[in-house]
Amino acid sequence: MMRALIPARMRKAVRTWFDSRYISVADHRQDIRDALWEVQTLRREVVALQGEVAGLRAAKAPVPPAAARAGADKARLDEAHRLATEAAQSLDRVLQNEVLVWQAIDDLRSGNLAEGRRA
Amino acid sequence: MRASWSGGELTFRLDPEDELTGHASDGHPIKLRTNSCTIGGIPGDAHPDLYAVAAWTVVAPWTRRRITFDRPVSAELAGALADGWGIEAGPVAGPPRSAGRTLAISYSGGADSVAAATMLPEAPVVHLRRVPHPRVPNRWSHYRSDILAKLAAQTGRELTTVTSDLEYTLAEPRPGYPEHHAVAAGALLNADRLDLGGLAFGYELGSRWLGGGRYLLRYTPDNPMWSPHGRWGRLFAAAGVHIVLPVGGVSEAVTMRIALNSDLKDQLRWCLRGTGGPCRTCGKCLYKELIQAAVEGRPLDTPITPDRPVARKWQKPPPYGGQEMIEYGCARVPGIEDTVFGAAARHLGATEESTRWLDHCYPKALEEIPEAWRGQIERYLAAEVGFMSADEARRVEEWGS
DSSP, X not given: XXXXXXXXXXXXXXXXXXXXXXXXXXXXXXXXXXXXXXXXXXXXXHHHHHHHHHHHHHXXXXXXXXXXXXXXXXXXXXXXXXXXXXXXXXXXXXXXXXXXXXXXXXXXXTTHHHHHHHO | OEEEEETTEEEEEOOTTXXXXXEOTTSOEEEEOXXXXXXXXXXXXXXXXXXXXXXXXXXXXXXXXEEEEEEEEOHHHHHHHHHHHOOEEEEEOSOOOOOOSEEEEEOOSSXXXXXXXXXXXXXXXXXEEEOOOTTSOOOOTTSOHHHHHHHHHTTOSOEEEEEEOGGGXXXXXXXSOSSGGGGGHHHHHTHHHHTEEEEEOOXXXXXXXXXTTTSOSOOOTTOTTTSTTSHHHHHHHHTTOEEEOTTTTXXXXXXXXXXXXXXXXXXXXXXSXXXXXXXXXXXXXXXXXXXXXHHHTOOOXXXXXXXXXXXXXXXXXXXXXXXXXXXXXXXXXXXXXXXXXXXXXXXXXXXXGGGGGXXXXXXXXXXXXXXXXXXXXXXXXXXXXXXXXXXXXXXXXXXXX
């Protein structure tokens, strides 16, 4: 191996040239610190998002079991059936009363009731 | 009672003595809902006596003393109402309707009317289709009258379909005919157009001679509904439309056998509920399945279990409606003791021998058929069914005693 003495000025110039092409250790340290900070920020954001998802999941209405749903449907159906039956029965009575009202009107027209009162 | 027609719409008003409650001719208590109904598919110029009889099939149960029609009836028709019911009918004027030459069939599509139609292949058929009443909420939409009308149309027979909501005039027990004869209201109003002299019903041995479904276990030679000399028979005859029962002398086993072997078997339907076929779950399907299984000599095929409401009455001891057919079925269906009819079979203890009379025709039924049509029906029955011996006929006459 051959050693040669290089003038200090030239050595400095070469070193400066090299240094201009490579990032300094200090800058590397800073970059790593920045990257680490970014990762930690992202982690915090992911944690926050996970919390939000869990919150949304929890906020959704609880799904009732099938049996409870069927029970509610049956109650609604029974209620509709009751209403339909009672409404129809009430209407029957209205229709029957109409027949009786006409019977009474016709009776009045024919004068039976007036005669009955006089008698 | 005052009855008036506007086109096909019948409106009736109660006289002071009339009531909302009454009894059908078979004694069943019934209740009126409303006083109007409409019959569609009829001509506008029928004989006044036809209008009167059609109206009477709807208003008879509510009428106590007299009926006033909106057009005069013949003295003969008024006489039939007076003799049969003690009802004074008027106004009276004009000649009675003379009977026509044609026998039509009141056709539902069930086994009995299919059997009647099979015996009389030339006869036109009249089908009454139930339609909703504009004043009554229809809570009986499971009654598929549309399906029955479609099947009737597929028979290829000369068909008259009349529509009617008259069954909704009945509030209790449920929509139905105020009198069984109301099924003929549309046929009556078409009688002039079809030149009718008779109307054939699918009422069979049980309904005509054995008391039918509502009054049980009684020989009924003077059946008020279906005997020709009964009040309804005389009333229809007065309007020139004789009541004819081509299957009046044979049981439902015979009508089932005739119907299943008929050209009309693909249109055969006794169930009022099914759409693509019989529903198999109603009481009528269960009863008819017993008869069909007996006729075909096979085990009962039904999804109905003894705990179902429709099977409940068969867990109790007799009497039953249509009991002769329950006996017939229980005696013939293999493995009956393990079915819903097991309890009934044990109570009845019927055998093939004890129910053989139900395979033949009761000869007296034939005598009731007007001469014009008796020959054809007699020839069919002689060839395909055969008549009861004297001993067998005695089984009919001692029924329930």
